[in-house]
Amino acid sequence: MLLAVDCIIFGFDGQDLKLLLIQRGFQPRKGEWSLVGGFVQPDESADAAAARILKKLSGLDGIYMEQLHTFSHPQRDTVERTVSVAYTALIDLQKFKQHLHEDFHAVWFPINQHPELIFDHQLMVNKAKEQLRYKAALHPLLLELMPSKFTIPQLQQLYESVYNSEFDKGNFSRKILSTKLLVKLADKDKLNSKKGAFYYRIDRKRYDANKQAFLNFVPDPKI
Amino acid sequence: MLLAVDCIIFGFDGQDLKLLLIQRGFQPRKGEWSLVGGFVQPDESADAAAARILKKLSGLDGIYMEQLHTFSHPQRDTVERTVSVAYTALIDLQKFKQHLHEDFHAVWFPINQHPELIFDHQLMVNKAKEQLRYKAALHPLLLELMPSKFTIPQLQQLYESVYNSEFDKGNFSRKILSTKLLVKLADKDKLNSKKGAFYYRIDRKRYDANKQAFLNFVPDPKI
């Protein structure tokens, strides 16, 4: 039996939530699209394999990554029985873009508009999206997707694209700021409005201390 | 490489939260304590293997079970490399007790007072407890542990033993009842008090429809 990892890698470019896919350069199913993945080596854990693969792809360390679920249907891989441990990764797309390892033929797709995937990878993506929505409603997780400097309206756009709905800007801003997880910077982003919106950065210390605390980020849908 | 499943089985006897462990009847480490587990067969998924093992042990179908996490450290099993997919199961201890399959040498231990476990099973238990606390704060999950007839104070005892703290009985009762997940029965339990507490049962229809809704079961600790 083979053990593999597959990574559902989410990125945000300031507009839309994206998903990183690779076009397989090898058989079987060469040319088709799949998640970034690879086999777990005899001397490493699945966690280590996922970290290794992400590092090779991006050149970056310290990317947010979390085990999602293990997929083990006996016929999930058509060639040989392979169990796959799926991981979700969240990364700031700007940083990533510059370093994408070319060997992978990796492409960012809008989250709701990507090619068909091989094996059970679509199941994995669905589960990852579901879990992202779940977690982001309770934890300040989506900050992991933001660049080092960002505005509150940009962050709101990310939330709105994750939840496919619109939030009140005033309430959103207050809620985010009430966590005290952000530090206001002196300068403004003037690209998206005339008035300009202040930049913020994550207060890493507070963020690391509070990220697993329950915080209510998403408004209740009034039915 | 071998693929195994291990089950963290929680039970509630009306007083304390318990954990089911087995004394190994085979080498290696015969006589030591471990979680209930087994190997995944070539023609089954990990989910199916966990369900099969639990069924064999208990004789029961339809027990609540959920994949917890996959443990894959290369040296986690001292004999041969074995990756284990861990599952959490919640079951009504009264039902279970009667049917425990004797081959397993299974014993219920109080959750905070059990023997040392082999391999990384203690890690699994810790993670399962953590996840149980997390989920039960948001979902009516702990109802899975209750017998077919139970009182609100009994349920409160379960919550209190999961969270190691005491809740206000009035607020607890209102909160649970506000979910509309319980149906009041005509008779009372008079063993635990003179006045007696009404029995309730789960409204299965509503429960199945609402179990993944966000509900706030656990009072915020005021620091």
Place this chain on the structure above:
DNA sequence: GCAAAAGTGTTTCACATACACCCATGT
């Protein structure tokens, strides 16, 4: 009658929502 646990009532407070309004600035 009294003790003990079940269950109800009530006050208080925090906070989410909705939405009106003001602010800063590029054109």
Place this chain on the structure above:
DNA sequence: ACATGGGTGTATGTGAAACACTTTTGC
């Protein structure tokens, strides 16, 4: 000046928490 998006102020309502109180029953 005015349109545009950023940001603040504020009224309203809901619901959690705290805790006093009533109810029921066995002894």
